[in-house]
Amino acid sequence: MILLVVGVFLLLFLWEAPGLVAKEYWRELAVFTILLLIGLVFSLLLVGGVELPYIESFWIKVFAKVGKALTPGS
Amino acid sequence: MDQGKISAGQLTLLIMSFTIGSWVVLPTGIQAWQNLWLIMFMGLGTGLLFAYLSLFLFRRFPGKTLFEIHERVYGPVLGKFISLCFLWFFLQTGGGTLAIFKTLLRSTVFTATPDLAILVPLILILVYGCRRGIEVIARSNQLLIMSTVGLVLVSILLVVNIFNPENLLPFFNLPFSEVIWTSISLAVFPFGQNVLFMMILPRVNRWQKVNGAVLKGMIGAGLVLSTIQFLAVGVLGKSGQILVFPTYEFYRMINIAQFLTRLELIPLLNFLTMGFIKTILCLYALAVGTAQVFNLRTYRPLALPFGLFLLLVAERIFPSISEHMRYLEEVQTFFGLIFSLLLPMMTLGIALLRGLPRRRMAP
Amino acid sequence: MTGKLQRRKRLKKGQGLLLLLFLVLAGGCWDRRELENLAVVLGMGVDFPAQGEGYEVSFQIVRASQIQTPGSGVGGGGGGESKPVWLLRSTGPTFFEAVRNATFQSSRRLFLSHNQVVIISTEVAKKGILPALDFLIRDPGPRNTQWLLLTPDDPGQLLDAAAGLERVSALAITDLIQDYHLTSKIRPVKIGDYVEMMMQKTSANTLPVIRIKENAGKKELLLDGTGVLKDDRLVGFLNYKETRGLLWILGEVKGGLITVDLPGGGKATCEIFTAATKVKVEARADQVHVKIEVKVETGLGAQTTYDDLSTTGQLKKLETLQGKAVEDEIRAALAKAKEYKADIFGFGEYLFKHDFRTWQRLQKEWERYFVDAQVEIKVEAKVEGIGLVTRPANYQAPEE
Numbered sequence: 001m002i003l004l005v006v007g008v009f010l011l012l013f014l015w016e017a018p019g020l021v022a023k024e025y026w027r028e029l030a031v032f033t034i035l036l037l038i039g040l041v042f043s044l045l046l047v048g049g050v051e052l053p054y055i056e057s058f059w060i061k062v063f064a065k066v067g068k069a070l071t072p073g074s
Numbered sequence: 075m076d077q078g079k080i081s082a083g084q085l086t087l088l089i090m091s092f093t094i095g096s097w098v099v100l101p102t103g104i105q106a107w108q109n110l111w112l113i114m115f116m117g118l119g120t121g122l123l124f125a126y127l128s129l130f131l132f133r134r135f136p137g138k139t140l141f142e143i144h145e146r147v148y149g150p151v152l153g154k155f156i157s158l159c160f161l162w163f164f165l166q167t168g169g170g171t172l173a174i175f176k177t178l179l180r181s182t183v184f185t186a187t188p189d190l191a192i193l194v195p196l197i198l199i200l201v202y203g204c205r206r207g208i209e210v211i212a213r214s215n216q217l218l219i220m221s222t223v224g225l226v227l228v229s230i231l232l233v234v235n236i237f238n239p240e241n242l243l244p245f246f247n248l249p250f251s252e253v254i255w256t257s258i259s260l261a262v263f264p265f266g267q268n269v270l271f272m273m274i275l276p277r278v279n280r281w282q283k284v285n286g287a288v289l290k291g292m293i294g295a296g297l298v299l300s301t302i303q304f305l306a307v308g309v310l311g312k313s314g315q316i317l318v319f320p321t322y323e324f325y326r327m328i329n330i331a332q333f334l335t336r337l338e339l340i341p342l343l344n345f346l347t348m349g350f351i352k353t354i355l356c357l358y359a360l361a362v363g364t365a366q367v368f369n370l371r372t373y374r375p376l377a378l379p380f381g382l383f384l385l386l387v388a389e390r391i392f393p394s395i396s397e398h399m400r401y402l403e404e405v406q407t408f409f410g411l412i413f414s415l416l417l418p419m420m421t422l423g424i425a426l427l428r429g430l431p432r433r434r435m436a437p
Numbered sequence: 438m439t440g441k442l443q444r445r446k447r448l449k450k451g452q453g454l455l456l457l458l459f460l461v462l463a464g465g466c467w468d469r470r471e472l473e474n475l476a477v478v479l480g481m482g483v484d485f486p487a488q489g490e491g492y493e494v495s496f497q498i499v500r501a502s503q504i505q506t507p508g509s510g511v512g513g514g515g516g517g518e519s520k521p522v523w524l525l526r527s528t529g530p531t532f533f534e535a536v537r538n539a540t541f542q543s544s545r546r547l548f549l550s551h552n553q554v555v556i557i558s559t560e561v562a563k564k565g566i567l568p569a570l571d572f573l574i575r576d577p578g579p580r581n582t583q584w585l586l587l588t589p590d591d592p593g594q595l596l597d598a599a600a601g602l603e604r605v606s607a608l609a610i611t612d613l614i615q616d617y618h619l620t621s622k623i624r625p626v627k628i629g630d631y632v633e634m635m636m637q638k639t640s641a642n643t644l645p646v647i648r649i650k651e652n653a654g655k656k657e658l659l660l661d662g663t664g665v666l667k668d669d670r671l672v673g674f675l676n677y678k679e680t681r682g683l684l685w686i687l688g689e690v691k692g693g694l695i696t697v698d699l700p701g702g703g704k705a706t707c708e709i710f711t712a713a714t715k716v717k718v719e720a721r722a723d724q725v726h727v728k729i730e731v732k733v734e735t736g737l738g739a740q741t742t743y744d745d746l747s748t749t750g751q752l753k754k755l756e757t758l759q760g761k762a763v764e765d766e767i768r769a770a771l772a773k774a775k776e777y778k779a780d781i782f783g784f785g786e787y788l789f790k791h792d793f794r795t796w797q798r799l800q801k802e803w804e805r806y807f808v809d810a811q812v813e814i815k816v817e818a819k820v821e822g823i824g825l826v827t828r829p830a831n832y833q834a835p836e837e
Contacts (some may be wrong), residue, residue: 012382016375028370035364042386055166056392056401062367063405182577199457206454214454243790279526312636313629327629350458 001047009040076362078374085246085275087219088212088355089268089291094172094222094298097264098345099178101303102229102402103256106248107315108241111303113253117260117370118296124266125292128418129285130143132272136281140272140418141366143284147425156417157367161225161360163413165380167267168356169387170398172196176388177395178319183339192203193385196350201381204357205374208277216324218347225344226298232337240312260408264299265292266414273359278422288383318395327361357381453507453540475548479522480607482592483532483569484558491530492569495541495684496547497607498523521604524597532572549579550797553611554648555628556592557585562664562671567635574632583627584614587664587671590649598649598656600827608659610647613660617645621709622677623660623836635669639785639796639803641777642666643683646674653759667779676772682770685731686765686782688714695735697758705755718787720795725810727784729764736822745828752820759818767814780807 013036020029045052080088091161106113110281127303140160145153176192184192206228246253271288278284306314314320325338358381365373392398440502443591480497487493500521525542529535540614541546561569566585589596590621596606617623623645634642641664647777650659663675675683684690690712696704717728737755740746774781788796799806 012378016378025371025375027368028365028372028375031364031370032375032379037291037374038383039379039382039386043382046386046389050391054393054397055169055387055389057397059405059409060397060401061135063408065304112584185577199454202457203454210454213460217455238788244793311633313633315636316632323581326580327582347458 002044005043005047006040009036009043012036076207076277077302078207078277080208080212080274080276080277080281082280082287083132084212084216085271085278085284085287086291086294088215088274088351089271089288090295090298091215091222091348091351092355093264093268093292093295094219094345094348095264095267096174096349097299098302098348099321100398101320102263102406103259104315104320106256107243108253108307108312109246109248109253110256111300111307112245112262113256114296114300114303116253116257117265118292120257120261121265121268121296122289122292124261124415124418125268125288126285127415127422128269128272131418131422131425132275132281132284134422134425137276139276139362139366140269141427143272147421147430149411149426154367157363159417160413161363161367164270164356164359164363165383165387166391168353168360169391170248171352171356172384172388173351173391174208174398175346177398178322178342179346180320181318182342190415192386196353197381197385200350200354200357200384201212203354204361204377204381208274208358211262211351211358215351218344218351220314222344222348222389223294223298225341226301229305229325229328229341230301232330232334233305233324234325236329237305237308238311239308241308262407262410262414264295266410268292269414269418270355270359272418273363274355285398310380311380318399353384357384368394452594468482476543476545477548478552479605480554480556480596480610480645481549482550482556482588482596483559483561484592486528488526491528492532492535493526493528493538493593494532494535495596496527497596497605498525498543498547499508499605505639520652522606524593532569533576536558536572538765548836549576550575552579552583552607554584554586554607554614556588556595557611557644558592559587559589559664559671562587562644562666565669566631566666566667570628573628575755581627581632582630583629584611585626585631585644586610586614587646589646593648594656595647595658598658601657611659613647613658614645617691618691618793620677621690622681622691624663624680624684624687637786637789638784639780639789639800639807640779640783641779642669642773643675643680643781665774665777665779665781666782672779673773673777675770679768679770681772682766682768683774683781685712685714685767686716686770688712688716690714690733694738695759695762697762697793699740699742699744699746699758701742701744702753703740703744704748705740705742705758706738707755708738709760710734710736710821716782716784716787718784718791719790720792720799720806725784725788725799725806727810728810729767729812730816731767731814731816732819733759733763733816734819735759737820737824738830743829743832745825745834747827752823755820756818759820760816763816763818764814767816771812775808775810778804778808784810 013033016032020032022063042052101110103110103113135146136144144156148156149151152176172193176189179192180187180189203214268288275281275284278287302321304318309324309327310317310320316321317323322338322342325341326336328337329335356428357377357380361373361376363375364380392401476498478496478498482495484495484603498504498703500523525539527535527539527542529538536547536549542816555570555573557566557569573583574581598606600606601607603612614623614625617625624643626642626644626694631644632638641737643665645660646662646664648659648661650657662677663680664671665673681690681693690709693709694706696706699705705711711730711736712733735745746752780803785796785800
């Protein structure tokens, strides 16, 4: 499964990169690669079964804390 | 950068689709269920106030996207940081929309289809459309929003035999504070999310017409949403309050002489296309925004990684629809207010204080 | 020229995007189910199992091949083989489990989307209906247009009873229910209506009752009155007359007959052409006042005397008698509902809709207000038709 994910990402990279190299868009290539790597890391974490926090659950917790801090005495 | 241009009319239609987007299948403010269609107009009014604040900012910097304005007002470092916050907002909005439609499909018709089988093809199409530019998006949207409006008009005729006006009573049985709260939460979502169009306004071919286009788009969307809500209350009555997807259920009820029944798939697909436009605009704003933050010459290669991000977000945004409903109730309004009101207001305030823009710029 | 060409090209691209979008629907094939692999359920019965906990659900499943050739089974048919339906019983701790457990016996997966009727045993109804039926409301398959019925008998046996002229008893029940307007002595209720009523705090629900009638050794179906459910639990029954009273108040009388005793002996039966009801609920000084106005137009259909009822004077008398009869029915329904302390008429709902503030004040003790409610009934009956004859053939006018 992990190999499959890495393979897919490699394929995506090879599909996009040559065009950018040919046009000498180096900055674009760098940003693209970094973003893809971030995506790869998170995908691997997900596939690897790491329990990433759910985004909205995270916000609910944060805002509950903020709300408590803003209402003193309770 | 995208050189495509859209007309003011196309902008109006895009705003309509974007606003109808996901609210139509998962309404917020469900505690006000019976009066929601009326409060919708109050929300629209408040939402227009927010929008005009942002538009005022845009008219001071015509031809600039929100992120370019940030850099001019706050300087490069702080400006980029605020832009990054907005990027997160777009990512969460787009991913959330995908997740809602995924949940809707999974809990109604595609009950056995795996998440990825729904999301991956959708993402590929989103990326393809995003790379084609705003012109193609706007053009495909024309047909989709027309059919949605048509559908809403036709559904008025289809429900005459099951519509019970008594269900709309009583009007205004809510405490005043709840009405105000609901209208603010409606102003933030669906209307407030239109702050995303600050990334797209410079692509309108005549910037003088932008104000009118935004006004028309938001009013149009408000009318569509209010009509659907009005019909849903009349058909479903109070029991709509316990449904997760009231609009879908309302279309399930349609029954003309035992013959014209089970029409719910048509609106389902139709609203899916609204969500599609909403997500693709989020993706476009993400790619273009990031390209501007990093001073890139083209946004196109970024569409693919951000499509992937949307997929990841959609998978990890809420563990279940009930958690999402809790989020809508408790957090969404505050979270959205930061982006659709507070940050634009701050930017405008600082721009005014600093007397920006100093030189008159060519539009 | 090139500009136009380019524009056309771009338009094509926009359409391409749309076409691609519809590709997403291909994902729906994941859950593809073919008709020949499905067991189409038309009727369901819910009961408690003889032993143990949970629910026993009976399914009436159609044998599709038998339905398609209706003529084939007529000439004797060859015993149980040719029966167009198959009755399957399955138990489970919840309704859902019972549905899934049916696959222990059925070679095909049950398909509930076309189900027409759900029959609930009174035992289950006494314990609460929503806990039993939650699956049917929550799951996207079954529709909320299914008819709900109560039965004092075993729901499974009821579904297995002879369907009269129809081949499938569930469809026969659907027809029986939908013919309610011929008598207006039955009140059909859909699952969706039931849930809607439950959302209203002060209202009580009713469900039609169906039972088995033995006729020359054969089991047949009979619609028999109405069950009253308060707070989702069965508390009592209404007979035909009381059910009619309920329908008068709800304004759901669409037809039917009114029979009155004539002062000089004998009876006259009139058919209801049109009926309209206006209800008004007001709360004054700690008492609820209800005004019920019924307007009904009828036609003389049969008489069992030799008198001439067709004169204007006689028709006037008939009208008054009919008004009395209707009022009687309404009073009977009111008395029963007050006895059960169940607001089956939606008086509370009327207040909720038209006078929200008062409703808020009264709703906590609505039961008390309902029982103490003052009801004023006004019936305006009109006899419009007399059929094809005026007086009986041997009628002799009394000599003056």
